[in-house]
Amino acid sequence: MAKNNGLKCSICGKEAVRYIPYANIALCRDHYVEWFEKRFFKHVDSFRIFEGSKRVAVAVSGGKDSVSLLHLTKMASEKYGFEVLGITIDLGIDRGTAYSKKSVEVALSNYKKLGVDYVIIPLKEKHGFSIDDSKRYVNRPVCSTCGLVKRYLLNEVAEEHGADTLATGHNLDDMAQYVLSAYVHGNLEYVLRNGPVIPARPGYPVKKVKPLFLTPEEEILHYALIKGFDFIYDPCPYSSEFNRVSKEKLGLIIKKIEKEYPGFTLGLVQTFEKEVKPKMHYTKETQEITKCKICGRPTTPGRDICSFCAVKMKIYESLHRSDGLKKAHNG
Ligand code: AMP
Ligand code: FES
Ligand code: ZN
Ligand code: ZN
Secondary structure (H helix, E strand, C coil): CCCCCCCECCCCCCECCEEECCCCEEECHHHHHHHHHHHHHHHHHHCCCCCCCCEEEEECCCCHHHHHHHHHHHHHHHHHCCEEEEEEEECCCCCCCCHHHHHHHHHHHHHHHHCCEEEEEEHHHHHCCCHHHHHHHCCCCHHHHHHHHHHHHHHHHHHHCCCCEEECCCCHHHHHHHHHHHHHHCCHHHHHHCCCEECCECCECCEEECCCCCCCHHHHHHHHHHHCCCCCCCCCCCHHHHCCCHHHHHHHHHHHHHHHCCCHHHHHHHHHHHHHHHHCCCCCCCCCCEECCCCCCEECCCCCCCHHHHHHHHHHHHHHHHHHHHHHHHC
8 A cells, every 4th residue: 555665755754654646745654644634634724624613523434534534533623622422323234244343343442542422323223223124125225225324313313412513534535436426427416515514504403524525545544554543444244235336436447547647536526626616506405394204304305204214114114024924934
């Protein structure tokens, strides 16, 4: 990952641990950490990520991105004077890898180390189904069900625990996939709404932020390794299924272009954010909100039931039907 090849740090002349091609600098261990953290604060300031925030919830999956984000947000909280709350959802993903169990353990170890408040939400205990159940009973890609469950619960829990801001660990590579896929599939309105800061709006009182949106995934990994953070290395056991999703294929293509053309990924996202977005006119979302008839949370206008409750109902029906079948079979 790190390409030093005998290179010396551009700042102090010590052995470099990383060369940053798009900035044409080589950095030693200490200067890499310093440069990385300085850039984090630069992005936080220039995109006004934590402006007005008093209580920031950080969504921690236990991966390198969200664990690094938790540590950086804790540093930011000391500079700007806000509170930090960690949120982890136990999604109930096992498939012989104990993925969710490890994810919760790693998140907990980081919360305790930093001494921050936290909440762990056990999906199965709270809502009666796990993501593994959804794989069996819902006819849509498991990562899509998982995405909607996470969005729903993170918003709900952040709100319930008095947070005014919800931070997620989306990185530059994630954002580049969104942007490129929006051009390819003609869904620009979606990315226009999904930038580094999504302000609070009717039905969603918590502002959403992505402080690492301009930070490349590989650089976050290197930072987390140097800092010795406890994080999960293994990908989610469903990640091999991602390859069927075009967004993920785009991710691999973007990585190839970046290799040939350093700075492509940063240029793609930064130019979109700074140059394209301000010049685009799009239909603002309606201020009207429709509430889900089951849970009372906001739903897409025109729909009585939100996607989360729809998935939950589908799984309940299937679980009960299979219970009934089992009973009939055994009895
Ligand atoms: P993903 O949707 O897996 O690409 O994750 C994007 C971001 O969502 C992560 O960086 C976290 O901030 C958040 N996230 C993902 N999974 C969880 C989880 N189980 N609990 C809390 N936050 C999560
Ligand atoms: Fe949701 Fe893998 S983390 S499907
Ligand atoms: Zn140095
Ligand atoms: Zn609902």
